[in-house]
Amino acid sequence: MTETTPAISVRDLHKGFDSNQVLRGVDLDVNTGRSLVVIGGSGTGKSVLLKCIIGLMRPDRGTIEVDGRNISRHTESDRRYMTRMTGMLFQGSALFDSLKVWENVAFRLLNAEKKSRKAAREKAIECLGQVGLSPEVGDLQPAALSGGMQKRVSLARAIASDPQILFFDEPTTGLDPIMADVINNLIVDRVKALGATAVSITHDMASARKIADEIAMLYQGRIIWRGAPDEIENSGNPMVDQFVHGRAEGPIKMAVRKS
Amino acid sequence: MNIFALTGSLTIEGLRETGRMANFAGRGALSGILGPFYWRAFFSSLMRIGFTSLPVVGLTAVFTGAALALNIYDGSLRFNAETFLPQILSVSIVRELGPVLAALMVAGRCASAMAAEIGTMRVTEQIDAMSTLAVDPYKYLIAPRIAATTLALPILVLIADIIGIYGGYLVAVYGLDFSGPVFIRNIAEFIENRDTISGLIKAAVFGFLIAVMGCYYGFRSRGGAQGVGAATRTAVVAAAVAILASNYVMTSFMVEF
Numbered sequence: 001m002t003e004t005t006p007a008i009s010v011r012d013l014h015k016g017f018d019s020n021q022v023l024r025g026v027d028l029d030v031n032t033g034r035s036l037v038v039i040g041g042s043g044t045g046k047s048v049l050l051k052c053i054i055g056l057m058r059p060d061r062g063t064i065e066v067d068g069r070n071i072s073r074h075t076e077s078d079r080r081y082m083t084r085m086t087g088m089l090f091q092g093s094a095l096f097d098s099l100k101v102w103e104n105v106a107f108r109l110l111n112a113e114k115k116s117r118k119a120a121r122e123k124a125i126e127c128l129g130q131v132g133l134s135p136e137v138g139d140l141q142p143a144a145l146s147g148g149m150q151k152r153v154s155l156a157r158a159i160a161s162d163p164q165i166l167f168f169d170e171p172t173t174g175l176d177p178i179m180a181d182v183i184n185n186l187i188v189d190r191v192k193a194l195g196a197t198a199v200s201i202t203h204d205m206a207s208a209r210k211i212a213d214e215i216a217m218l219y220q221g222r223i224i225w226r227g228a229p230d231e232i233e234n235s236g237n238p239m240v241d242q243f244v245h246g247r248a249e250g251p252i253k254m255a256v257r258k259s
Numbered sequence: 260m261n262i263f264a265l266t267g268s269l270t271i272e273g274l275r276e277t278g279r280m281a282n283f284a285g286r287g288a289l290s291g292i293l294g295p296f297y298w299r300a301f302f303s304s305l306m307r308i309g310f311t312s313l314p315v316v317g318l319t320a321v322f323t324g325a326a327l328a329l330n331i332y333d334g335s336l337r338f339n340a341e342t343f344l345p346q347i348l349s350v351s352i353v354r355e356l357g358p359v360l361a362a363l364m365v366a367g368r369c370a371s372a373m374a375a376e377i378g379t380m381r382v383t384e385q386i387d388a389m390s391t392l393a394v395d396p397y398k399y400l401i402a403p404r405i406a407a408t409t410l411a412l413p414i415l416v417l418i419a420d421i422i423g424i425y426g427g428y429l430v431a432v433y434g435l436d437f438s439g440p441v442f443i444r445n446i447a448e449f450i451e452n453r454d455t456i457s458g459l460i461k462a463a464v465f466g467f468l469i470a471v472m473g474c475y476y477g478f479r480s481r482g483g484a485q486g487v488g489a490a491t492r493t494a495v496v497a498a499a500v501a502i503l504a505s506n507y508v509m510t511s512f513m514v515e516f
Contacts, residue, residue, distance in 0.1 A: 056387050083393035094388035096380075111297065112393035157392070 005068045007032040007165060007197040008053060013062035014221075015048055022048045024221030026062070035191055035198040037208040040218035041243065041252065046201035047091075047169060049218065053199065054167055055082045066165070083112075087158035089187075091170040093150040095142035095157075102128070102138030105156045113161070127156040130193075131186050148179035152186065159190050166191060168200035172207045184210040205244055217243065219252070283478070284405075284471040290395065291402030300403035308369050308404075309411030313418065315368065316361045320419040323356055324348065324426025332435055344431055345445040350454055352423040358458045359506055361419040362412060362465035366498035370473035373404055374494035377477030378487035386478070401478070405470040412466030413459040420458065457513045464509065465502050472498040 006029040013026040022045040030036045040046050051057040053064055055071060055078060064072040066085065071078040095104050103110065105127050106120035115123070125135045131152040142150060151171065158166060171187060172180035184207050191198045191211075202208055208215055209229045216226040217240050225237045232244055242250030328348055335341045377400060380386050386396045424446065431437040473494045480490035 051387075054391060056390060079390075080393070083391060086391065088388070088391045090384045090388055092383055094384040096385055096388075098376075107389075107394065108392040111399065114295075 005032075006030055006065075007034075007067060008199065009063075009065040010049075010053065011063045011065075013049070013052060013064065014060045015045070015052055015057065016060055022221055023052070023059070023062075026218070026221070026223055028216065028223055030197055030199055032197055033195055035188075035200070035211055035213045037200045037202060037212035037215050038218055038223075039201075039203060039205070039208050039215060039243065041203065044218050045221055046203075046218055050167055050169055050199065050201050054086060054088060055079050085163060086165045086167060087161065087163035088167040089151070089154045089158045089169065089171055091173055093142075093147075093154040095150055095153060097142050099142075100138065101140050101142060101145070101153050104142060104153060105138070105160050107157065108161050123160060124156070127160045128153070130159070130190065131156045132182075148175050148182065151175065151179075151183050155183070155186055155190065159194060162194060164194075164196055166194070166196045166198045168198065168202075168211075170202055170204075171200060171211075172202065172204045177206070180204065180207060181210070183207075187211050203243075205246075280471065280475055283401075283475045284467075286397055287401035287405050287471065287474065288467075290397040291406050295398065296406075297399050297403050300399060301407055304404050304407035305411055307372075308365065308408050309414060312365050312368055312411070312415060315364050316415050316419050317422050319360050319364050320352075320357065320423035321426035323360055324352060324423035324428075325430045327351060327356065327423075328427035328430040328435070332431070341435075344435075344437065345427075345442045346449040348427040348431075349424055349446040349450050352427070353420050353450060353454045353458045355458075355506075355510070357420040357423055358412075358416050358461040358465060359502065361416045362462065362469065362502045363499060365408070365412060365415065365466070366469045366472075366502060367495060369408065370469050370494045370498040371491045373470065373473030374477035374480070374491045375487055377474055378480035378490040381478060381480050382483055382487060396478075401470075401474045404474055405467060408466040408470035409463050410466070412462040412469070416458060416462035417455075420455070453513075457509075460513075461506060461509050464505055468501040468505060469498045472501060 008028070008030040010026055010028040013023050014021070015023040026049060028036075038046055038049065048057060052059045055074065058074045059072055062072065063070055066082065069081060071082055095101075096107065099107070102121055102124040105124035106115070109115040109120040109123055110117065121138070125138055128135065128138055133149065133152055133156070137145070137149070137153075142153065145153065168187060172183055175183060187198070187200070188211055198211070200208075200211055212229050214226060215229055215232055216223050217237075218224070219239055225235050225240045227235060232240065235241060235244075238251050242252050328344060331344050331347050332341055335343060335347070377386075380400070386400070389396050389399060428439070428442055431442055432439045476490040476494040476497065480486045
């Protein structure tokens with residue numbers, strides 16, 4: 001990747017479901033080696049944006065370029081290109097519950113890269129160590145782990161193939177504040193160690209401040225503000241201000257029916 | 260909406276669903292042919308679908324064979340044709356009851372399990388995760404299940420045929436005073452290869468349909484536990500209907516040739 005080409009470039013991205021237009025022209029650049037956090041309320045299209053970028057959803061309109069390559073046509077070749085370059089941590093961890101923890105971490109190595117079980121297991125144990133889990137955890141089933149441990153395993157799985165771009169979907173949702181901070185630290189640590197570009201979505205402001213080089217806010221299908229974490233308190237944008245401070249009153253109206 | 264518009268929209272949606280299902284089945288089968296083929300997933304499915312279905316298929320077959328022998332004997336007594344019991348029993352089981360009953364039992368056990376497992380994977384984003392890990396879910400989840408069920412059903416049906424006939428044999432020999440050796444010789448002389456082969460062809464088609472229904476409804480499930488529950492229910496009903504309808508179509512071809 002070059003200095004001038006952003007790792008990810010999104011232009012005029014539109015995506016809707018029946019009559020519900022979720023993304024209405026998103027423009028977004030993420031430079032190589034930077035960590036961008038997209039914040040926004042529930043239902044504003046953060047997950048849809050992430051799934052469009054990673055190739056799990058086909059956008060209705062607009063372009064997505066990764067390292068200068070247009071991947072918005074959603075072809076098989078685009079899919080292969082993206083899966084080769086990226087890793088993702090899912091909101092609910094999305095571990096395969098029929099496989100052991102180490103087989104989850106080594107899933108890509110075993111099934112896509114066709115590594116031997118011995119080599120894949122060694123790499124999986126190494127990745128588990130990088131997220132603070134002991135080798136014994138590798139032989140457990142995912143159902144035997146706590147939510148925080150499952151997130152760590154999911155992070156280990158995402159980094160197992162040394163991806164150039166990492167995506168984090170609500171990485172701290174459902175965790176207590178201490179475990180959330182542990183996960184945030186691990187994300188910062190692993191992204192730096194890999195020298196990767198990171199895109200995260202969250203509505204957890206503590207997490208956003210910790211892991212972001214830049215924060216962007218998505219509202220009504222568009223990016224309405226973007227800046228450094230220390231600028232967000234004085235963004236000058238009333239919607240960002242309301243979201244950051246978690247106020248019910250303000251320009252963002254929630255659809256709550258009063259009896 | 261008037262009755263014509265309703266009929267039209269239901270027909271169009273039915274055709275659309277059939278097209279989606281055919282597309283899914285084709286993609287699933289083709290994924291297995293083009294490879295890579297996940298042998299570990301295949302053998303695991305073969306074990307779960309084939310081996311663990313043996314007790315229920317065997318029990319169904321033995322009781323069906325026994326009851327069928329009694330019914331054939333009782334019916335054929337009316338025109339003094341009770342000596343044909345072994346022939347009628349064997350052709351009924353090998354051509355029709357063996358494949359259909361075994362398939363219905365496997366559909367109840369396995370189409371529901373496939374829909375529930377794949378549906379849960381869908382709603383918990385495990386299928387999305389698989390895609391991001393450079394593994395095609397059609398190749399890893401669908402193709403091994405289709406191959407395993409298509410292979411397992413003929414083997415199960417062959418076993419069900421033998422057990423079903425044995426159930427009839429027990430009733431005939433120990434309850435109706437038939438001679439054991441004569442019973443077996445009559446069946447051996449009467450049954451033709453095409454009877455057995457037609458039953459096994461039916462079984463393979465039923466196996467394919469069971470896997471497609473289970474996987475298709477699981478793969479398309481949405482909306483949490485309720486969605487998975489609905490997918491499971493629909494998969495079993497669709498598999499049973501597909502078995503019975505395709506059985507008629509195949510039988511009508513097979514009796515002509």
